[in-house]
Amino acid sequence: MAEDKKKEKSVEKKPVGIMETVLRDAHQSLIATRMPTEIMLPIVDKMDQIGYHSIECWGGATFDASLRFLKEDPWERLRKLKDGFKKTKLQMLFRGQNILGYRPYADDVVNAFVEKSIANGIDIIRIFDCLNDLRNLQAAVDATNRVKKQEGRGSTQVALSYTLGDAYTLEYWADMAKKIEDMGADSICIKDMAGLLLPYRAEELIKAMKENTKLPIQLHTHYTSGEASMTYLKAVEAGVDVIDCAISPFALGTSQPATEVMVEAFKGTPYDTGLSQTKLAEIADYFRPYREECIESGLMSTKVLGVNIKTLLYQVPGGMLSNMVSQLKEQNAEDKYQEVLEEIPRVRKDCGEPPLVTPSSQIVGTQAIFNVLMGERYKMATGEFKDLLRGNYGQTVKPMSEDVIKKVIPGEKRSTARSAEATGHDKPELETLESEMKQYKQQDEDVLSYALFPQVAVDFFKYREAQQSKVDLKKANTEAGAYPV
Numbered sequence: 001m002a003e004d005k006k007k008e009k010s011v012e013k014k015p016v017g018i019m020e021t022v023l024r025d026a027h028q029s030l031i032a033t034r035m036p037t038e039i040m041l042p043i044v045d046k047m048d049q050i051g052y053h054s055i056e057c058w059g060g061a062t063f064d065a066s067l068r069f070l071k072e073d074p075w076e077r078l079r080k081l082k083d084g085f086k087k088t089k090l091q092m093l094f095r096g097q098n099i100l101g102y103r104p105y106a107d108d109v110v111n112a113f114v115e116k117s118i119a120n121g122i123d124i125i126r127i128f129d130c131l132n133d134l135r136n137l138q139a140a141v142d143a144t145n146r147v148k149k150q151e152g153r154g155s156t157q158v159a160l161s162y163t164l165g166d167a168y169t170l171e172y173w174a175d176m177a178k179k180i181e182d183m184g185a186d187s188i189c190i191k192d193m194a195g196l197l198l199p200y201r202a203e204e205l206i207k208a209m210k211e212n213t214k215l216p217i218q219l220h221t222h223y224t225s226g227e228a229s230m231t232y233l234k235a236v237e238a239g240v241d242v243i244d245c246a247i248s249p250f251a252l253g254t255s256q257p258a259t260e261v262m263v264e265a266f267k268g269t270p271y272d273t274g275l276s277q278t279k280l281a282e283i284a285d286y287f288r289p290y291r292e293e294c295i296e297s298g299l300m301s302t303k304v305l306g307v308n309i310k311t312l313l314y315q316v317p318g319g320m321l322s323n324m325v326s327q328l329k330e331q332n333a334e335d336k337y338q339e340v341l342e343e344i345p346r347v348r349k350d351c352g353e354p355p356l357v358t359p360s361s362q363i364v365g366t367q368a369i370f371n372v373l374m375g376e377r378y379k380m381a382t383g384e385f386k387d388l389l390r391g392n393y394g395q396t397v398k399p400m401s402e403d404v405i406k407k408v409i410p411g412e413k414r415s416t417a418r419s420a421e422a423t424g425h426d427k428p429e430l431e432t433l434e435s436e437m438k439q440y441k442q443q444d445e446d447v448l449s450y451a452l453f454p455q456v457a458v459d460f461f462k463y464r465e466a467q468q469s470k471v472d473l474k475k476a477n478t479e480a481g482a483y484p485v
């Protein structure tokens with residue numbers, strides 16, 4: 001009898017996992033990805049004792065920002081984090097065939113990047129595509145699975161970019177969940193970059209997907225529209241397995257819901273995370289002075305900290321809105337703001353109703369500005385918009401407007417292949433890339449940094465060499481007794 005009761009209780013329990021984003025998305029969303037490694041390292045040991053499902057700490061914009069602005073080797077950061085996180089799984093964000101860069105790469109580069117990411121410390125790779133064209137994810141998924149088989153480390157998470165529109169029915173999402181399972185992923189992520197997913201919609205969505213797949217589902221959203229904590233609550237009740245949260249000093253606004261708030265909300269329920277508020281408070285205490293510093297220096301603006309309900313009205317991500325405002329300002333056309341906002345959904349429809357996430361958000365936003373400022377729709381089109389119509393980014397869920405295709409790229413051949421083939425990156429390119437940069441190479445990973453950001457990486461390599469020769473010089477001179485000790 002007593003045993004039966006115990007059994008019943010253990011069946012009921014379903015602790016929700018927390019992925020902590022402070023080392024990646026939270027600072028990408030609030031301080032333009034500028035958190036340096038030296039701020040991260042002192043707290044790693046304590047974070048490792050919390051019992052998070054995982055720590056997101058790499059990928060997204062961190063790679064670019066490290067090389068470009070912080071003059072840090074992103075690979076070195078990853079190795080240092082791995083040294084400190086002895087128990088907790090490390091997670092990264094990976095842009096499908098584009099890896100972390102802005103163009104599609106050949107499969108050999110994708111393979112090498114996945115191998116090196118795992119070798120240097122990543123456990124879970126979250127892979128997404130801006131059109132949700134799963135073919136653009138297959139190479140990265142296969143590479144991760146291959147490493148997992150060989151090394152026993154590495155887990156594949158496929159992320160769907162969440163969006164709204166006629167095509168995005170519950171059937172669509174449920175069907176995608178099944179397809180992701182079939183393509184060999186270990187888990188699914190719903191990636192809601194603009195905070196569009198409302199609480200009751202989340203409940204329906206998770207239930208529908210769970211009916212179609214056994215894979216764990218992780219939910220990622222942003223607090224931008226102010227709905228996110230409620231969305232997590234309903235999603236967890238509907239069976240979601242992991243939620244993405246940020247420790248309070250780096251939570252809310254355009255970042256994620258606060259870790260401590262979600263932990264407290266589920267305390268004493270079947271979803272109890274089991275995480276200690278006392279220990280979490282120590283993490284928050286550590287990051288609070290840094291937050292204050294960022295506010296004082298202007299790195300963290302109060303503009304990103306509030307709630308912006310307009311993201312729901314126009315389904316435009318927060319970052320895209322601020323981009324749009326500055327583009328209009330440059331053209332002295334701030335009075336066209338409302339017109340452009342209304343043009344965005346129309347442009348999105350014309351090009352097959354894609355999710356608005358990097359890079360599709362910029363492509364659609366800029367074209368909407370062109371359409372309004374030129375006084376005639378598609379009188380001029382950007383190169384990227386043409387590429388989107390040509391099929392170079394892959395396939396959209398809905399067909400594109402034939403009229404717009406005729407007007408913008410008349411008579412041109414359109415591709416139906418995945419992005420790497422559509423853009424001619426269908427042959428190995430790693431060797432060529434290496435030959436271009438071999439004078440700077442100090443580790444195999446340098447070739448991959450160069451592949452993603454050629455100019456920025458070379459600048460970094462030169463900076464690194466200068467630093468090293470300075471240090472060597474100092475050391476040599478000290479050894480020779482040239483400097484007084």
Ligand SMILES: [Mn+2]
Pocket residue numbers: 025192193220221222
């Ligand atoms: Mn995000």
